[in-house]
Amino acid sequence: MEKMIKFKELGLSENILKALEKKGFEEPTPIQEKTIPLLLSGTKDIIGQAQTGTGKTAAFGLPILEKIKQHQKYVQAIIVAPTRELAIQVADEMNSFKTDRKIKIATVYGGQSISQQLRRLREGVDIVVGTPGRIIDHLNRKSLKLDRAQYVVLDEADEMLNMGFREDIENILTHAHEDRQMLLFSATMPPEILAIAKRFMGEYDIVRVKKQQLTTNLTDQIYFEVSRNDKFEALSRIVDIETEFYGIVFCRTKVDVDTVASRLIERGYDSDALHGDVSQHQRERILRKFKSKQINVLVATDVAARGLDINDLTHVINYSLPQDPESYVHRIGRTGRAGKEGTAITFVTPDEYRKLMYIQRIAKTDIRKEQIPDVHDIIEIKKNRIMEELRFSIENGRFDAYREMAQNLMELGDPEDVLCAILKSNYKDELEAKNYNKIRKVQLENKGKTRLFIALGKENGMNVKKLIAFIQNEVKIESKLIRDIKVLESFSFVTLPFREAEVVLAAFKKKKKGRKSIVEKANVKRK
Incomplete structure (x- = not known):
């Protein structure tokens, strides 16, 4: 297996590394691996060529958070995005990375209250993330000043040009401090992008990431709306309802992987855990068991699952949403292989709906909503399986060792009552609805x-x-x-x-x- 670069090898501080670990980010994406060291150690401008969904926000966001000062009364960095959805996403992501540092991040975009934006800007913010039109509006009002901004980021620059924002972009750049560091990210490099670079950028490095096709064809993709506390119960029902479940459950962090795997084992499922702290010897042992189907539920982080050569998975379950659309496609691509159809299931909590829609849009895929299996459906399926197993046993089994005991049982009472007692003794936890935890209905975030x-x-x-x-x-x-x-x-x-x-x-x-x-x-x- 190829050597995996870790975030700690890129020169990031302990605080940032702890924030990344909490979010479950173990291995940088290619654009992050190439860009972060350049930004941390150098002062050159950077042009990054990478498609949407490859983790660009962390690529420029982490170094900027490392290098700017604690809260100031002036704007230290400006990030320009083509749409309000991307602006919100970038701001949310950067807020999740800043740990306990006193750094204020504000979004400015059309459709949001201008008075609210004016108030926040007056109070003083360190990083502004916004769309071109609204940024120009604030520059004209003098409510936004960029004369002390150290960093200017153009995110998805080609998309902004396609939307007719070239004049706005050039206007914004003329307001920025002449010694700022400029970062331009674009999926393509049309002549207009290079013209902006020539006019507004100094000496720059170009970072290119090979374009990958973010699609998958043989995988049926669905999502369930579920609260964090009910995820495990939902997972159990999915495994229960399938005749032959054989899949990987992806979690964000090592702690989550260990917790989910332990709970599955406690409930009687054949499961094991795979993450970055698992030794190579343990890893090989676990994978042998998984490939031979001694275990049928493997709980893993993205990094641990890298390089697995397993083609006949029935399911991939996103217990936690992945870092970016590229990771989503890599995960679900582990099923639906070798001409076989597979199912990818994603658990979405109320505050994650926007991110799910972003993943769907960038990965150019359809993820449909389904209902979590009902308890009574689960019980009915289990009853049918028990009936099939007993029918097979009756038709093919030899019962000499059990006949004397069976005859003694028949003397205890009515044969039907005796059979009911045996079934209850063996299956009461599985066939009684009261033994299943309820799953509460949730309403996904519908703000805006x-x-x-x-x-x-x-x-x-x-x-x-x-x-x-x-x-x-x-x-x-x-x-x-x-x-x-x-x-x-x-x-x-x-x-x-x-x-x-x-x-x-x-x-x-x-x-x-x-x-x-x-x-x-x-x-x-x-x-």
Whole structure:
């Protein structure tokens, strides 16, 4: 197995390493491995070429958090992102990395209260993450000053150019301190990107990561809405309901892996744990048992599962969401191999819905919602299995050693009661609903709204009523959730709650058949 680089080898501080360990990040992605040492040790500008979903936020975020000062009254770093969803995600990720350091991070984007943004900026923030239009707005208002910013990051620069933000980007860069360090990340390198680099960047390093196809075909992908406390019960039900479960359960941290594996073993499942602290000898022993199906549930971290050559898994379960879309695809790609279909199941807690939708969008895949198996369904399946086992035993077994005891049992009472007593003695924990823990229903995070652009307007015969009907024809959604409808000559806008908007986008994406989708997220410039 190839040598695995660890975050601690990149020069990061103990505080940051502890934050990474808490999040379950053990091994850096290629863009992180190449970029972090350059940023920590050098002052050159950097152009990073890597597709979305490869862990770029940590690649630039960790070194910036290491190098900026404790809380100041001025902006030390500005990060420009093409959409508010990406801006929110970047800010959330950086907040999770900063540990206990007094560093304030603020987001500024269209659709968010301007007064709230103004108040936060007046109070003083160290890192601003925002979309081009709203950043320009604050620069014009003088509520945002970049004259002391040490770092300027353009995230997904090619996407911003595609959305028509070149002038805004150049405007922002003219406001930044001339001695700042500039970091430009882009999936592609069109001439416009290189022109910006030539005009605004000094001496720079180029970091390239080989593009990988983030898709998988033979894997059925589903997710369950579940609270953190109910994940284990949900996992148990999934294993129980399958005739022959044979899969890997991915956890974020080594502690989680040990906890889940121990609980599975306590419940009688054939399971074991694999993570970075497992010795090579133990690893080989565990994998031999797993490959020979002496154990059928392997609980592992991403790093520990690397390099496994196992082709016939029935399931991959994301007990915890992975670091990024690339990791998600690597995980689920371990099933659905060798021409066999497999199932990938992801547990999503109420605060993780946005990240799930991000993974789905970047990995260009469909992950559908399903219900956790009901207790009564589990019990019915177990009863059927017991019946099948007994039928096989009756047809093929030899019972000489048991006949005398069976005859004595028949004398104890009614034969049916005797049989009931035997079944209860052997299966009472499995066949009685009261012995199963309840799984509470949860409501996934549904905060915020999304503005949608629809490429149909009055010239297509659209009005408010027809536009609502057009959407409802594809997606079952209450009309009262479709708000702020604006029907213009050749196109229209509507606003939906975040979750419903994602469902609408997914529905129309399926229909586009190689063409541009008729319904898209409205960009900041035109909405």
